[in-house]
Amino acid sequence: MSRAPRSETARRSWGDDDAGCTILHVDMDAFFASVELLDHPELRGRPVIVGGQHRGVVSAASYEARAFGVHSAMPVTRARLLCPQGVFLPGRHQRYAEVSRQVMAVLADVTPVMEPVSIDEAFLDVAGAVRRMGSPVTIARWIRTEVRARTGVTASVGVAGTKHVAKLASTHAKPDGLMLVPVAATLPFLHSLPVGVLWGVGEKTRAVLERRGLETVADIAATPLAALHRMLGVAAGQKLHELAWGIDNRRVVPGRVEKSAGTETTFPEDITDRTILETVLLDQAHQCAARLRADGVLAATVSIKVRMADFTTLTRSRTLPAPTDLAHDLVTAARDLLGAVSIPPDGVRLLGVRAERLVDARSTGVQGALDEDPQRARAERAMDGVRARFGSGVLRPASLMDTTRGSAFPGARGDIS
Known part of the structure; x- marks a missing residue:
């Protein structure tokens, strides 16, 4: 079983009675960075920072990087100043989603009363699993052991009587730990x-x-x-x-899904060329569409985010004729939206695409448009299979290739969320 000396000590300090503490909050530790370390074990022990390569923001930081003051949502430029020896890696959402599905499968083995709240955390109500698996703390320990065994990454778990306190407990258990806040200790814990x-x-x-x-x-x-x-x-x-006062009547809501999927690119230099911006939109649309297909959802709305050099930020959105998981549909709408935006002489600092109003692809009953090209859908899904087997960079649309370098267009890399 994974070690958790700090959190086990903290758990005992609040008591050992887990009666009535059926709410668990499971939170992966520095998830994106931990997944990168799975694929790059040679980086273990070094400060690893996931996010934009130049002027983006930090998506995740390993605990070694956090020791230098680096944290998520921090501008990458600031992170480089605080931790110049850090290893900066671009985000790979498809890979993170793959590991996330493995983690959620562990949680689903415990109870169907599970509420994912993001790619790396979820609430569980284990009241119905106690007879089969043991006490809430026993279940929490089993989850931590199974997550590590099946995925190689670590999870911290908070056990409490409410969602709010369980989430706080998991935060205090980090990294790689477990904390129980007994019902009787809820107010002393909160008030501290x-x-x-x-x-x-x-x-x-x-x-x-x-x-x-x-x-x-x-x-x-x-x-x-x-x-x-x-x-x-x-x-x-x-x-x-x-x-x-410890009052939180929210219940764990099973089957909650993400409401949107998007990606943003912060450019090394401000972009004034609309053709380049449209190329970036194409790359982003393919990233979003691949994520939609991986999650089994369709998007009913597309939005773009444009941040100018002076930090003025615009958002525009459009409802699609029918929900989709195809990059062609997403980029067509995104380019139309960008076409209505005036590009100032100083250029664009950031550009993003977001697929919104997501619906389950299996339960929509949506019929494709009469002029929909079935070959396009088959082609995009075939690309998913190739990338899953050989890596995300091996297959890309021709228009995203830098013909002078034989590589993917460099400006089209960003942070996906």
């Missing part, structure tokens, strides 16, 4: 934490609270509800009051 851990408290809300001297969850709990309403508004104040 800073206010920023509460769901919905971002930088602005935290600043408002801290200006009023409210720095911990205990401070929130001790503040009259009427005062929170005045500070934050009725809805937000009510929610924080409930969370500070």
Whole structure:
């Protein structure tokens, strides 16, 4: 079984009674970076950073990189300053999705009451699995062991009586650990934490609270509800009051799926050439379409995101004639949307495509358009098979090849989410 000395000690410090703690939050440790280390074991022990190669943002950082202050959503330029010796790798969402499916298969072996909330985390309600598999903590240990055995990556698990506390527990168990917060210890655990851990408290809300001297969850709990309403508004104040007192009635909702799939490219230099931008859109559309097909979903809407050199950001969207998982349909709509955007003389800093309003491909009953080319669908699905076997870079549309270098168009690489 994988080691977890820190988290096991923390778990005992809050007690060992897991009665009523049937909510588990499973969170993969530095997931994208961990998957890269599976494929590049020679990089183990080095600071690995996944994300844009130049001016993008960090998608994931290994714990060695985090020791230098690097974290997700940080600009890559800042990460390079903090960790110049880091190994910077582009994101490979198809590979991450493959490992994610293996992880979710482990969780599905425990219970059908599973709610994926992202590619690398999920909630489970194990009430129905206790008789078959043992106590919630026993189940959590089994999950961690099985995830490591089947995938090679590690997971941290929080066990609690509510979703909010289970998620906080998994965060405190990282890396590679398990933490139980017994029902009786819920308030002592919560009240020991800073206010920023509460769901919905971002930088602005935290600043408002801290200006009023409210720095911990205990401070929130001790503040009259009427005062929170005045500070934050009725809805937000009510929610924080409930969370500070351990009240969270949200249930685990099985079968939740991602609402969108997208990719963005931050360019090394600002782009003014519309032809280059359209080529980038084609590459992005193929990335998105491959992800849709891998997840068994169709997109009903396409949107683009355009960030200018002065950081002005525009978004445009279009509903498709019929839901699709084909790059041809996505890029046709994306190019039309870009055609209506004026490119300033200073150029474009970032360009992105997102497939939205996703529906299950097996249950839509959508009929293809009368003029739909079946050969195009077969070709794109054949490309999936080739890439799965030989790697994502071996097969690309001809228009994405740099004819002077014999390689993929360099500007068309970005961060996928």
